[in-house]
């Protein structure tokens with residue numbers, strides 16, 4: 127008789143119970159008491175809010191109090207991944223989302239980053255972590271599968287995210303530990319501080335780096351060793367195969383070849399590149415910093431995030447001059463922020479500026495916004511006889527448009543809050559208020575601060591991209607073109623970009639819903655073009671991974687639910703219709719360039735009002751921008767009672 | 779025994795590899811029906827943003843791993859040169875892991891025995907990592923062919939021709 131001996135072992139896998147794709151677990155960490163516990167993520171909640179930003183918002187809502195100071199220990203900070211994170215679906219492995227109350231908008235803040243961090247977090251066995259409280263001293267959170275530790279980060283304080291990543295790997299003794307970390311700016315509670323992972327990947331917008339800083343939380347380090355499985359492998363793999371093919375095709379060719387910096391030429395040809403802080407809408411020197419120059423002279427390698435089959439990350443290296451050997455990643459948004467926005471055509475400086483922002487943990491778009499603002503103030507003669515003038519003079523800075531020499535020193539001063547840097551480190555809105563209260567002209571400064579809800583404007587001239595303008599006005603996280611990608615409609619000519627008309631509300635609504643799903647699943651927005659059938663494709667993916675059938679209709683509803691939940695959070699924090707506005711110059715300063723076919727363009731308040739009414743109606747919100755009781759019921763959000771009460775009053 | 783000249787192994791071109799780790803997913807899934815890089819026979823290594831390369835077993839001549847095993851658990855396949863592991867003999871001591879210069883021998887998180895690339899010998903369509911790599915960075919080749927390729931691209935570079 128043969129006797130067989132078996133070594134008993136149990137594979138550890140993510141989501142052993144319930145829906146596959148989900149880990150089914152939410153980690154709660156209290157930094158004040160240095161304790162943690164795990165709560166179950168139930169199936170209904172998972173299906174309702176999907177994951178990523180959607181789930182993050184839901185967890186934020188359930189764990190926060192009204193009106194908390196974003197930089198207080200009371201403000202919960204959420205990290206979430208989606209149902210397909212950690213799988214092989216192209217770009218599905220790469221993303222993670224942060225959700226909290228933003229210090230720069232005092233409203234809901236969300237930011238998604240890519241790389242490898244999200245997949246690692248999923249393999250540690252969690253869908254999300256909710257971090258509350260404040261650590262006694264500089265600390266980092268070490269998530270090693272089910273072992274959770276809060277470790278001393280005193281030695282890491284003052285270091286850059288890249289240095290932190292290296293140091294933590296050495297300390298823990300594992301090269302595959304993935305780290306998301308803040309830089310010095312986050313430690314100094316700069317309201318435009320970001321969170322960096324995998325060296326060059328950034329959760330940039332809405333200042334969430336400062337939220338980590340306010341919690342004495344220098345970094346989150348993760349190692350996940352558990353298995354991730356999918357429910358229907360055959361269907362799943364045929365989708366993967368299909369999307370690998372799509373990613374080789376024309377839909378995303380731009381990202382694969384020239385990269386997102388190619389946008390500059392197109393936008394410039396159409397006269398919609400905000401130039402010199404929105405003084406112009408066309409940058410004459412754009413060719414000097416165009417994607418062909420970048421690719422020929424600076425790109426050394428294109429790399430990809432985890433699971434991505436269309437890699438797009440263009441690594442640029444400065445080969446000569448004072449910034450020789452600077453290596454970083456370039457995208458259109460950062461290129462715009464330090465290029466056209468400042469009237470600068472020096473790529474070495476632009477690249478250095480991006481690298482410094484990553485080093486200090488600052489959001490490039492907001493930093494560009496702030497520097498553009500101060501240059502504009504100088505140009506308008508507002509920097510006389512006030513503290514800013516004195517501080518700038520001390521440094522020997524003359525911040526005129528096109529003066530590339532001031533950029534790097536200004537970034538450094540902002541990161542450490544020294545001199546003029548302290549005035550600028552919290553974004554344009556705060557800077558304008560500080561400078562305004564110092565002199566006599568609050569409005570003069572305010573009119574030069576291009577932001578919505580406190581968040582700096584981005585590289586699309588909204589005066590001649592009116593669908594985009596609506597999308598930016600209603601964006602729950604402030605000025606941001608990437609909440610809906612409506613710019614694609616305007617630029618492709620699918621709509622008349624110079625016209626504000628009824629119907630745009632519905633268009634923006636539908637796009638927002640898809641983007642909400644993309645950020646909740648999480649897949650990459652750059653890969654949006656490969657979703658030939660938008661929601662239908664996502665529905666197939668969801669059921670292949672989780673094993674639960676979901677219809678396109680249900681998913682669309684989830685996209686709407688996420689947007690309306692964001693609205694509820696913002697209303698709870700005090701948002702009203704008047705906050706759905708546009709940067710001052712978009713509303714008040716027409717395009718003046720004589721050579722420009724869009725000369726005279728502006729978005730009038732009437733136009734904006736018309737589009738807002740249209741949008742709110744499409745969303746099932748009142749004309750004050752409050753979700754109606756009926757809408758809440760349709761979206762199964764009626765459980766969020768305190769808001770329903772306000773709605774009732776308003777309706778009655 | 780298959781001659782070292784005819785032995786084909788998985789090689790990654792560092793110029794083409796972008797560090798996406800798809801090969802890890804493909805390998806772990808084809809071998810163990812799960813997505814988990816620590817169960818992959820091939821590993822993508824990103825030293826920094828510009829240095830990316832996937833590594834797996836090179837099917838060496840006189841393999842150091844085989845020589846290092848004190849329990850005679852390892853041998854080299856006569857057929858294709860891959861490393862055969864006798865799971866009953868392996869006790870996970872890790873001598874072979876230390877001996878391999880490429881980190882191609884790994885300790886399995888659950889079985890606690892070692893494992894390495896077997897060239898997907900059970901798959902009719904061949905190596906899965908090669909099949910799925912979106913950059914065509916992976917090939918199954920002999921050293922001789924690699925040398926030919928290297929010579930060609932070096933000379934092309936010298937004469938400024940597109941590789």
Ligand code: SF4
Pocket residue numbers: 217220240241381429430431434435436437438439650651652653
């Ligand atoms: S498209 Fe680019 S950003 Fe998106 S996942 Fe791929 S490499 Fe990352």
Ligand code: SF4
Pocket residue numbers: 790794795796797798799800801802822831832910911912913914915916
């Ligand atoms: S799949 Fe190809 S490109 Fe991606 S890491 Fe592996 S070898 Fe490199």
Ligand code: SF4
Pocket residue numbers: 788804805806808818819820834894895896897898905906907908
């Ligand atoms: S050939 Fe097969 S076993 Fe070897 S690394 Fe590739 S996928 Fe894994």
